[in-house]
Amino acid sequence: MSATLAQIAAARLAGKDAAARMEPALKALAAEPTIVSSVEAATARAQARTLDQLAARGQSAGPLHGVPLAHKDMYDRAGQVTGFGAKTGAGMKASETSTVLARLDAAGQIDMGRLRMSEFAMGPTGHNHHWGIPRNSARAGAISGGSSSGSGAAVGAGLVRAALGSDTGGSIRLPAACNGVVGFKPTQGRVPMTGVMPLSFSQDTVGPLAATVAEARLVLSIIAGPDGRDPICRYAPAMRPRGEALGKGLRIGFASGAVMAPASRAMTAAMGAVRERVSAVARTREVGLDLLTTLGEAANAIAMSEAAAVHADRLARAPESYGDQLRSRLAQAVAIPGFAYVRALQLRSRARAEMMRRVFDEVDLFVMPTLHDVPPLAAEHDVGGGQGVAAMIGKMVHFTRPISFLGFPALSLPVARTADGPLSVQIVGPDWSEDLIADLGEWLEAECSSGG
Amino acid sequence: MQKLTDILAGRALSPAEEAILPDQAKRTMEGIMDHPLLRSDARLPALVAIDPREGQV
Numbered sequence A: 001m002s003a004t005l006a007q008i009a010a011a012r013l014a015g016k017d018a019a020a021r022m023e024p025a026l027k028a029l030a031a032e033p034t035i036v037s038s039v040e041a042a043t044a045r046a047q048a049r050t051l052d053q054l055a056a057r058g059q060s061a062g063p064l065h066g067v068p069l070a071h072k073d074m075y076d077r078a079g080q081v082t083g084f085g086a087k088t089g090a091g092m093k094a095s096e097t098s099t100v101l102a103r104l105d106a107a108g109q110i111d112m113g114r115l116r117m118s119e120f121a122m123g124p125t126g127h128n129h130h131w132g133i134p135r136n137s138a139r140a141g142a143i144s145g146g147s148s149s150g151s152g153a154a155v156g157a158g159l160v161r162a163a164l165g166s167d168t169g170g171s172i173r174l175p176a177a178c179n180g181v182v183g184f185k186p187t188q189g190r191v192p193m194t195g196v197m198p199l200s201f202s203q204d205t206v207g208p209l210a211a212t213v214a215e216a217r218l219v220l221s222i223i224a225g226p227d228g229r230d231p232i233c234r235y236a237p238a239m240r241p242r243g244e245a246l247g248k249g250l251r252i253g254f255a256s257g258a259v260m261a262p263a264s265r266a267m268t269a270a271m272g273a274v275r276e277r278v279s280a281v282a283r284t285r286e287v288g289l290d291l292l293t294t295l296g297e298a299a300n301a302i303a304m305s306e307a308a309a310v311h312a313d314r315l316a317r318a319p320e321s322y323g324d325q326l327r328s329r330l331a332q333a334v335a336i337p338g339f340a341y342v343r344a345l346q347l348r349s350r351a352r353a354e355m356m357r358r359v360f361d362e363v364d365l366f367v368m369p370t371l372h373d374v375p376p377l378a379a380e381h382d383v384g385g386g387q388g389v390a391a392m393i394g395k396m397v398h399f400t401r402p403i404s405f406l407g408f409p410a411l412s413l414p415v416a417r418t419a420d421g422p423l424s425v426q427i428v429g430p431d432w433s434e435d436l437i438a439d440l441g442e443w444l445e446a447e448c449s450s451g452g
Numbered sequence B: 001m002q003k004l005t006d007i008l009a010g011r012a013l014s015p016a017e018e019a020i021l022p023d024q025a026k027r028t029m030e031g032i033m034d035h036p037l038l039r040s041d042a043r044l045p046a047l048v049a050i051d052p053r054e055g056q057v
Helices: A003-014 A018-030 A041-056 A099-106 A149-156 A172-179 A213-223 A263-277 A289-292 A296-317 A323-336 A339-360 A389-396 A399-406 A435-451 B003-007 B015-033 B036-038
Strands: A036-039 A067-072 A109-115 A162-167 A180-185 A204-210 A251-256 A284-286 A365-369 A412-417 A421-428
Touching: A003 A067, A003 A180, A003 A213, A003 A435, A018 A041, A018 A067, A018 A109, A036 A180, A036 B036, A041 A180, A041 A204, A067 A149, A099 A109, A099 A149, A099 A213, A109 A149, A149 A172, A149 A204, A162 A213, A172 A180, A172 A412, A172 A421, A204 A213, A204 A421, A213 A296, A213 A412, A213 A435, A251 A263, A251 A296, A251 A339, A263 A365, A263 A412, A263 A421, A263 A435, A289 A339, A289 A365, A289 A399, A296 A399, A296 B015, A323 B003, A323 B015, A339 A399, A339 B015, A339 B036, A365 A412, A365 A435, A412 A435, A421 A435
Parallel strands: A067 A109, A067 A162, A251 A284, A251 A365
Antiparallel strands: A036 A109, A162 A204, A180 A204, A180 A412, A365 A421, A412 A421
16 A cells, blocks of 8 residues: 555545445455454445545545545444453443544545554553564564554554554654654644543543654644543644645754663664754754653653553452553552652643753754664563563653653654664654644655655 | 452552562652752742752751
């Protein structure tokens, strides 16, 4: 599936053949049980027939007319079971369709099915106690990254051009980086969470993983904006669905100092190469981001306290329904006192102000790695629920979790392909800077693919 | 709701999970309670910003 979303939509509209052309895509999904949790063929066929009838009358549903997609298994669709990456029987049948799926439906998508994810979206590696680990086509034997593991693997394997994921500490950007695709985490509050499985309500975001930056931007522009139901979703200028040329006077920062310590030699070289490219269109400078290295515990205290609030009743009634690592992490949340949670919230507000003053007064956006290196091998990260969990998670999310904690938008894109897998960086900006981030991302993506 | 009470009372932890708690407490202390941004910001409620070890109370 190498045509872009726009090309697929145009072809479906001209040929009125969404229903026929979707069948091979459904078959391909069904053949990937490590990536796909359920193929929803009946829903997909019904949607395709409706779209073909519309096209026969010369009408288009929208920019995704007839485009086959599939999404992380945490978005409600009326009448279907949302599985949450949990064990069989632990899902819930939805009575309403989530805002994000309804918006993609209205834009013309064909929703073919549900993709694997870390159990209840907790876990940055993509390991799932019940369902294993999705196949990574960018590096054989590597983790898929999590928690949107199936979304990253599905886009990486070419099963779909785009898939929704969610990001609370890196769960869009990490699987994007592991599978060599693009991941776009929006500003916290850009996309409504209505009908989306909660994890940490003050840090959760929904966004796309996609084959290209332009496609990620298009999907994000479709799902963004308040729905009048999610109180955390805020009013902000609408996103542009398409890119614009970079303006003059752009100031781009590059991470330096202690925050870069975990980066491998290959990643450091890739960052240097990106800076050299970007210097052609912007003023670049190093930015000290050491504050980011001090925010992990506060982010974790908020995430685990809020997750424990979501899961307390289920954990009490049916602890056996959780995998070992997840049950341990949730159980330990009892030892995070309320006053530590409150101070973590206070710290977030001070850290945001500090970043605005020290960083975004000096640069418009900054660039730093998504992951410290190429995607690691699965066997290296299978630590179960024991002592190594906190350290392993801390290393995986070193570059992503602080950005989620602060609520800023970030786009992850691959900038180099090595024999051991892709190397990805993220472009980070202040609240509501998604348009500028995507403009720079599209430019950088074109530069990297042309070798220019 | 006995089981939820057990969780709240910390009685639901396995020995292995309990063994991790001191390390978690240490990290909470260093990463949140003693964070310089909280210790130095006078606009935060006074009890958060004042550190008795520095003789400020």
